[in-house]
Amino acid sequence: MHVPDGFINAPVSAVTGVIAAGAIAVSLRGARRELDERTAPLAGLVAAFIFSVQMLNFPVAAGTSGHLLGGALAAILVGPYTGVLCVSVVLLMQGILFADGGLTALGVNITDMAIVTTVVAYAVFRGLVKVLPRRRSSITAASFVAALLSVPCAALAFTAMYALGGTTDVPVGKVLTAMVGVHVLIGIGEAAITALTVGAVIAVRPDLVYGARGLTAPLKLRVGGELIDAPAAAPAAARSARSTRKVWGIGLITALVLAGFVSFYASASPDGLEKVAHDKGIDAKEQPHHTGDSPLAGYGVKDISDARLSGGVAGLIGVGATVVVGSGVFWAVRRRRAQSPAGPHAEAV
Template identity: 60%
Template sequence: MHVPDGFFNAATSVSAGVVAAAGVAVCLRGARRELDDRTAPMAGLVAAFIFAVQMLNFPVAAGTSGHLLGGALAAILVGPYTGVLCMAVVLLVQGVFFADGGLTALGVNITIMGIVTVLVGWGVFRLVASLARGARGKVVIAAFLAALISVPASALVFTLLFWIGGTAPIEIGAVAAAMGGVHLLIGIGEALITAATVGAVLAVRPDLVYGARGLARPLVLRGAEGESTTVGEPEPVAATRSLKPFLLGGVGVTLVLAGLVSFFASSSPDGLEAVAENEGFIERSSDHLFGGWALADYGDVGGIPVGVAGIIGVGLVLLIAGAVAYAARRRNEIKV
């Protein structure tokens, strides 16, 4: 759902840019409460993983595809403030280096794909997870629902903004129905990816899922004679384990997704493009300022294989998001 240049008038683009800048500034301050010796090293990996998975468009209807947005996933894994920072880095790298999302629309994209998805996803996750306190498996259900709802919510915010400041007249009801419908389907894919990812991390390193901290308790088995045995690793013990194996494994999976699996992504237009074509405002998009760069359209412009472009993008996002996280973290020693 990357918004191109030309969809919004100057006033709306500037206003969204102010909202995005203010949101990122607030999150830079708030992230200090989240970025500890576990979350800070995770932030770069989470951002790079979202970048890689966003390359993997999947079909959702005839001639339409979708891809992960990632706001709910980022919030659950590293916290809502840090999640917004991760999404901002991903969208910045995509817009500047890959011409994916307009430069004048960067504020719009950060607002609807970053801030809205994180706020809605985190709110739904916390509500559902609090009802299942102590049940780690139900955290995955909370993640599924958070991701599912965050995508159509983002699409409807786009529709509202376009109704207010779009460069083409639209029938708000028709566009809202079209955007909400197709992005509900995309949200199912997003929910499956998010639930699978959160479940995998919970199975291996539950202490690295920010949203699950304090929700799950180790199972205590009591014998006939009163003795007790704790099943499952208590969080304080898990937190002392080295992060290096997990981080290296995560980077490896991310590189495989970006470097190999990306070749099999759907080439059909995504939900926003499909709706814009059907509703007659796709022609309002304008050429990207950096559309002639070698990496534009993920290497297609410069004849670079999409897998190579993906690996370059993963490296950029990993370095930038990691640097932001380490700069914003609490000033304590990072143990990896």
């Protein structure tokens, strides 16, 4: 659902740019409360994983494909504020390096794909978790529903922005029907990917899933007929740190394999927005991308003629760049928290 330059006029693009900048500023502050010594190193990995899975377009209807938006996945794994930052980093890398999503439309894309999906998904997720039984399967089920609903909500948000600032004269009702219809189908794929990923992490390290915090009761010991909390053992903490590094390594390898190899087999059909834009004429005033002549534009390396190799190398570069930039951002946020005057617990919820 990457919106190119020219779909939305300058005033609305500017307003969404201000909204996106404000949301990022709020998220940088909120992420200081979400990130700790376990999750901070994983936040950059989550951004890289979202980048890699977004390269895997899956067919949803005749001549139409979809891809992960990632807001629900990021919010549940690392928290809603950090989730907004994760998806924003991905969108920035895609726009600058791969000419995917207009640069003047960056505010539109961040508002739609980072803010709307994350806020909607996490609100739905928290609501479901409160009423479902406190077990791991409930987290996975809530993840599925939250991701499913987040995608058509993003389609609704785009339609609203188009109604306010669309550059073509297409009836809003037609845009709404087409966008929501195809993105409900894409939402099913989003939900499946999100639930499978969250379920896989919970099965290995539930303590690393932000949305599952508090799911596991602390270990109790019976002393003198009374139950007391078992003390945390130092060796266990050391094992936890090593396990976190192991999860990080496995996650990075998975992202590299998906972007560098599996992406070659992704659907070549246009995604939901591209298909609707072409069929309804929304793209009549689309403008060339500002970095359309970059060496990686279109997710390929310009000087490599072999399509499989070109796309694979571009995917590897994208994952590497995203994990470096994302990790740098989250390391800085975590360091800012640690250096706050009142210490790392100054902003505890």
